[in-house]
Amino acid sequence: xxxxxxxxxxxxxxxxxxxxxxxxxxxxxxxxxxxxxxxxxxxxxxxxxxxxxxxxxxxxxxxxxxxxxxxxxxxxxxxxxxxxxxxxxxxxxxxxxxxxxxxxxxxxxxxxxxxxxxxxxxxxxxxxxxxxxxxxxxxxxxxxxxxxxxxxxxxxxxxxxxxxxxxxxxxxxxxxxxxxxxxxxxxxxxxxxxxxxxxxxxxxxxxxxxxxxxxxxxxxxxxxxxxxxxxxxxxxxxxxxxxxxxxxxxxxxxxxxxxxxxxxxxxxxxxxxxxxxxxxxxxxxxxxxxxxxxxxxxxxxxxxxxxxxxxxxxxxxxxxxxxxxxxxxxxxxxxxxxxxxxxxxxxxxxxxxxxxxxxxxxxxxxxxxxxxxxxxxxxxxxxxxxxxxxxxxxxxxxxxxxxxxxxxxxxxxxxxxxxxxxxxxxxxxxxxxxxxxxxxxxxxxxxxxxxxxxxxxxxxxxxxxxxxxxxxxxxx
Numbered sequence: 001x002x003x004x005x006x007x008x009x010x011x012x013x014x015x016x017x018x019x020x021x022x023x024x025x026x027x028x029x030x031x032x033x034x035x036x037x038x039x040x041x042x043x044x045x046x047x048x049x050x051x052x053x054x055x056x057x058x059x060x061x062x063x064x065x066x067x068x069x070x071x072x073x074x075x076x077x078x079x080x081x082x083x084x085x086x087x088x089x090x091x092x093x094x095x096x097x098x099x100x101x102x103x104x105x106x107x108x109x110x111x112x113x114x115x116x117x118x119x120x121x122x123x124x125x126x127x128x129x130x131x132x133x134x135x136x137x138x139x140x141x142x143x144x145x146x147x148x149x150x151x152x153x154x155x156x157x158x159x160x161x162x163x164x165x166x167x168x169x170x171x172x173x174x175x176x177x178x179x180x181x182x183x184x185x186x187x188x189x190x191x192x193x194x195x196x197x198x199x200x201x202x203x204x205x206x207x208x209x210x211x212x213x214x215x216x217x218x219x220x221x222x223x224x225x226x227x228x229x230x231x232x233x234x235x236x237x238x239x240x241x242x243x244x245x246x247x248x249x250x251x252x253x254x255x256x257x258x259x260x261x262x263x264x265x266x267x268x269x270x271x272x273x274x275x276x277x278x279x280x281x282x283x284x285x286x287x288x289x290x291x292x293x294x295x296x297x298x299x300x301x302x303x304x305x306x307x308x309x310x311x312x313x314x315x316x317x318x319x320x321x322x323x324x325x326x327x328x329x330x331x332x333x334x335x336x337x338x339x340x341x342x343x344x345x346x347x348x349x350x351x352x353x354x355x356x357x358x359x360x361x362x363x364x365x366x367x368x369x370x371x372x373x374x375x376x377x378x379x380x381x382x383x384x385x386x387x388x389x390x391x392x393x394x395x396x397x398x399x400x401x402x403x404x405x406x407x408x409x410x411x412x413x414x415x416x417x418x419x420x421x422x423x424x425x426x427x428x429x430x431x432x433x434x435x436x437x438x439x440x441x442x443x444x445x446x447x448x449x450x451x452x453x454x455x456x457x458x459x460x461x462x463x464x465x466x467x468x469x470x471x472x473x474x475x476x
Contacts, residue, residue: 005125008074009042012081013125015056021048023083024107024122024156031118034155034165035197044083045110045122049103053083066101086110089182108158115179115186116193116205117161117171124154168199176208184215187249188227195231195240206247213248224253225339232294232301238285241301245277253339256331257301259308265395267319273396276307283387283394291386295345299352299383300390305331329354348383351376356387360407367455369407369414378419381411418461421451425463426470434470446473 009025016023025033027043046053050062053069060083062069067085086104104110107122114120155162164171170190172179180187187209194201201209216224231240244250251258261277272279280301287300306327312320332353336346355376359368376384385408389399418424421444428443437443450469454461459469 006042008081010125012044012057012071012083016046016048019048019052019056021046021052022107023048024124025153026111026122027114027119030121030123030155031161031165033123034121034162041079042081044081045086045107046083047086047105048083049085053085067103084110087113089113107156111156111158112173114173115183115189117159117164117173118193119161120159120173121161122156124156125152164202168197169202170194170197170199170205171202172205172208176205177212180208180212180215184212185219185223185227187213187216187247188219188224191240191243191247191249192227192230192234194243195234195236198236198239201243201247209247209249213252216249216252221339225341228253228339229294229298232297233292237288237294237297238281241281241284254302254335256305256335260305263308263311265307265319267313268317270319271395271397274394276304279394280304281394283390285390286393287386287390290389291383293383295348296352296383296386299332299349299356300387302332302335303328303353303356303387303391305353325354325357348377348380351380352384352387356384356391358384358388360401360403362403362406364410366410366414366417369410370417370419370455373411373414374419378415417457418451418454421447423461424451424454424466425461426450426466430463430467431470434467435474442476445476446470449473449476 013023023044023046025042026045027041029039029042032039048056050067050069054060054062057071060069060071067087069083070080071083072080086107086109088102088104088109089100111120111122159171159173170193172186172190190201190205190209193199231237231244234240241250244253245258245261257277257280260280261275263276265272265274265276265279274282280303283303284297284301288297291297304321304324306324306329307321309327310321310324312322314320329350332349333346336349341349355372358372358376373381388404392401393399424447426447428439428447431437431443431446432439435446450459450466453459453469454466459465
């Protein structure tokens with residue numbers, strides 16, 4: 001087959017060839033090439049030892065114990081090229097890192113230790129072929145991503161990864177129990193890659209995840225969080241989270257979510273047609289169609305996570321979940337802490353879950369709506385509206401209602417008014433200048449009165465009008 005590669009990649013390959021070393025493209029780059037996808041990460045494996053690689057490139061660096069040498073990418077901010085020496089690994093006492101590493105002698109040894117068949121293929125780059133429609137020339141490294149050459153390649157596929165690509169399967173290399181006991185994060189990676197590619201997990205591999213899912217607790221919470229967020233950020237988060245549940249991983253990383261499945265919601269006078277967990281995943285599916293933010297998607301998935309604790313069934317058969325949003329928000333905060341979310345993401349997650357039950361009653365005052373906006377945060381209003389729509393659709397209701405549409409209109413109107421004193425069209429300096437007074441508590445009191453006048457619509461938030469009104473407060 002013929003492929004196109006960046007000029008910098010060509011330079012790396014040629015440098016190794018001239019030095020008499022083997023070098024192969026490996027990992028996700030091979031998979032993406034075979035799927036005709038754009039390649040973001042170029043990884044290589046070689047029989048050259050790290051110190052020998054360092055001698056080949058002036059800008060290469062080596063800062064780890066796993067034989068990986070980095071070469072800076074010619075595009076600033078892009079991931080560096082990584083070149084790893086053939087290696088074999090022994091012992092995985094922490095289910096994450098090998099206890100012992102030895103440099104290997106063959107490519108086959110190296111591919112044997114990899115996680116999935118679709119990631120265990122390698123490309124041997126052959127002789128260069130001049131493209132007659134373009135001029136072959138020396139190109140500076142700074143522009144190499146935009147300049148490519150055509151080459152012949154040989155695919156080395158010991159574990160039939162190309163076949164699994166064809167049939168859209170994630171299959172462990174060799175014995176799946178061994179692969180997951182070596183590195184328990186591979187279980188999350190299996191789900192994540194399957195989600196991103198819209199693949200299925202091969203039967204024996206999935207069974208091994210079910211048998212070993214408790215090992216995920218040996219992995220750092222940050223790594224688990226990163227994989228979870230990649231699943232939520234993908235094009236198929238509903239399928240990915242469903243796979244987490246089916247594999248038993250949800251019980252390990254989000255046990256609070258697992259408890260929502262089977263909690264009934266169907267009752268007289270209620271619109272729900274699914275149990276809490278199923279409804280939550282359905283809501284996630286619908287919100288993902290309109291919002292790409294993984295925090296919003298997570299908030300949608302766990303917005304009812306407090307319902308198992310607040311479940312009550314009345315004598316007439318009606319099921320209630322009073323104050324479930326408060327309990328759900330508390331659980332959301334615990335999850336964010338457990339998975340080491342940033343404070344910014346934790347606060348957003350908390351607010352979306354805590355206030356997802358906002359009222360859209362047409363009898364609400366403007367002040368009530370303004371209080372809602374202040375609680376949620378003006379920047380989060382579009383996201384909580386998306387969550388509400390996902391919640392409705394996930395419960396079997398229509399996408400919207402006339403009350404929700406009216407509420408949206410009123411949100412637009414109240415946003416035209418100031419939310420804090422800082423939103424006034426004049427400042428404390430303007431007040432001091434107008435009244436010829438010095439800084440002090442009086443300035444703040446005047447601004448507060450002006451703010452209240454604007455909020456109550458007694459005056460408009462216009463500089464000339466406000467300055468005129470200032471003179472009425474001379475004797476405060």
